[in-house]
Amino acid sequence: MSYIKNNTRKNFYGRRISQISFWIIISFVILYILTKLRPFLLTPDQFRTTDTVTFEISKGDTTDKVSSKDNSTNENSLLFIAVLTHWRRWKRRAGIRETWMTQCTRDKARCLFFTDDVGAKENDKRLLESEISRNNDTILMPMTEDMSFAFAARLLWILQWAVNHSNFEYFLRIDDDHFLCIERLLHELPWRPKKALYWGFVHCKPKIVRIDEAWLILTRDLVSEILSKINTTLPCHPIGDQAVAMWMNNSTYNVTYFMDNTRIVHKTAGHDTKYYTKTVCEKFISLHGVFDVEMRKLWLVWHKLYRAKLSSMPRYKISPIRKFEKLCPYSKVFSTDGFYPEYRFESRLCRLNPTWSISKSVHPGREETGERYSSY
Ligand SMILES: *[C@@H]1O[C@H](CO)[C@@H](O)[C@H](O)[C@H]1NC(C)=O
Ligand SMILES: *[C@@H]1O[C@H](CO)[C@@H](O)[C@H](O)[C@H]1NC(C)=O
Numbered sequence: 001m002s003y004i005k006n007n008t009r010k011n012f013y014g015r016r017i018s019q020i021s022f023w024i025i026i027s028f029v030i031l032y033i034l035t036k037l038r039p040f041l042l043t044p045d046q047f048r049t050t051d052t053v054t055f056e057i058s059k060g061d062t063t064d065k066v067s068s069k070d071n072s073t074n075e076n077s078l079l080f081i082a083v084l085t086h087w088r089r090w091k092r093r094a095g096i097r098e099t100w101m102t103q104c105t106r107d108k109a110r111c112l113f114f115t116d117d118v119g120a121k122e123n124d125k126r127l128l129e130s131e132i133s134r135n136n137d138t139i140l141m142p143m144t145e146d147m148s149f150a151f152a153a154r155l156l157w158i159l160q161w162a163v164n165h166s167n168f169e170y171f172l173r174i175d176d177d178h179f180l181c182i183e184r185l186l187h188e189l190p191w192r193p194k195k196a197l198y199w200g201f202v203h204c205k206p207k208i209v210r211i212d213e214a215w216l217i218l219t220r221d222l223v224s225e226i227l228s229k230i231n232t233t234l235p236c237h238p239i240g241d242q243a244v245a246m247w248m249n250n251s252t253y254n255v256t257y258f259m260d261n262t263r264i265v266h267k268t269a270g271h272d273t274k275y276y277t278k279t280v281c282e283k284f285i286s287l288h289g290v291f292d293v294e295m296r297k298l299w300l301v302w303h304k305l306y307r308a309k310l311s312s313m314p315r316y317k318i319s320p321i322r323k324f325e326k327l328c329p330y331s332k333v334f335s336t337d338g339f340y341p342e343y344r345f346e347s348r349l350c351r352l353n354p355t356w357s358i359s360k361s362v363h364p365g366r367e368e369t370g371e372r373y374s375s376y
């Protein structure tokens, strides 16, 4: 009797011990998985206080680095935002001034419009001048009539201006019909690579893989590299994003192509009601094709009715940059012969100040024909 009892007890304890070890092992496995997933489970605020090395840097690094730079140029901003705008786009600028641009603070984001008065009549020039002096947020580029189709030249001029006036770490070139979730972008930048980053909406097409110029971020090292070649080998092209793609193609840095096509909406978002939700900036980072009134409507729905009433920042998710090869099967080596003839131009050296004539067959801009600041 007691023998049987003992035996069952032994069995009982044996089973118990193996069950306990089983659960200990399972706990370790779960713990391990959780550690791996940690960046995805934590909110950015919690994430900031951790010391995991999954992401390159901590918030503290950035601010230190920015403020310790010398003051020879006027200011230290994390991000320099250049909004390219045609002088005729008064309403678009007004829309941006009243919405996302209100969130630009000098130390974090220096936001400026860049325009020129090519094609403007005397009266328009006067209006533009008064707009510029009233708002103090617009730089007039000295472009001449024959440069109406020289987007690489414009971009280069802006890059030089930015470097001359700001100690930025990141440069964003953005169209005047982009609704930018600026808080989210600024919150996210400290976790992104500080070196050799080429970020935006990628056109994933054979031979012509490139980031659309409507929303394009470059780190300062890439900007410096581009400008260092300006008097020698740098090629120019009438279409800005093709020029940048060539510059990246020839960079000596190991450039990270950050293809962010789900969060940077490339289609005309302003006409699509599905984007008018209060959480739009928790899902996306920038919406293209948002014109005038639409800019204010989105700002109302997102900012005034939702974000401004929250007591703390929303839980913006920061996902790691996915390997480019997983998202786009084509080689990053860029070749203009991948384009249809109407988009195909031969590149020429920037130092020769090349100009191109506009082919009649070139696809017009989005809102109306003649628009040359929207990309295609
Ligand atoms: C740069 O300016 C900041 C703020 O005005 C000041 O605190 C800092 O000492 C200056 N740095 C240098 C190197 O002059
Ligand atoms: C305009 O901005 C510049 C810096 O960009 C500043 O020095 C100047 O005081 C501003 N002027 C006005 C009128 O706000």
Ligand SMILES: *[C@@H]1O[C@H](CO)[C@@H](O)[C@H](O)[C@H]1NC(C)=O
Pocket: 157, 158, 160, 161, 164
């Ligand atoms: C930037 O500074 C350089 C050197 O001082 C000057 O040659 C160039 O014209 C400036 N460019 C702009 C756009 O400010």
Ligand SMILES: *[C@@H]1O[C@H](CO)[C@@H](O)[C@H](O)[C@H]1NC(C)=O
Pocket: 227, 228, 229, 230, 231
């Ligand atoms: C290019 O040439 C201009 C004008 O001669 C000069 O101001 C500038 O510093 C040069 N830039 C480089 C990177 O050599």
Ligand SMILES: *[C@@H]1O[C@H](CO)[C@@H](O)[C@H](O)[C@H]1NC(C)=O
Pocket: 246, 249, 250, 333, 334, 335, 336
């Ligand atoms: C891109 O880089 C490759 C070498 O990596 C080179 O053969 C090619 O000419 C470059 N293309 C352009 C447009 O610069």
Ligand SMILES: *[C@@H]1O[C@H](CO)[C@@H](O)[C@H](O)[C@H]1NC(C)=O
Pocket: 233, 234, 235, 246, 250
């Ligand atoms: C790319 O770099 C190579 C070697 O430095 C140079 O010969 C070529 O002209 C450059 N091409 C472009 C498009 O910059």
Ligand SMILES: *[C@@H]1O[C@H](CO)[C@@H](O)[C@H](O)[C@H]1NC(C)=O
Pocket: 254, 256
């Ligand atoms: C370039 O960077 C990627 C990751 O950012 C890395 O996997 C790759 O090995 C690097 N290539 C070179 C040549 O350094």
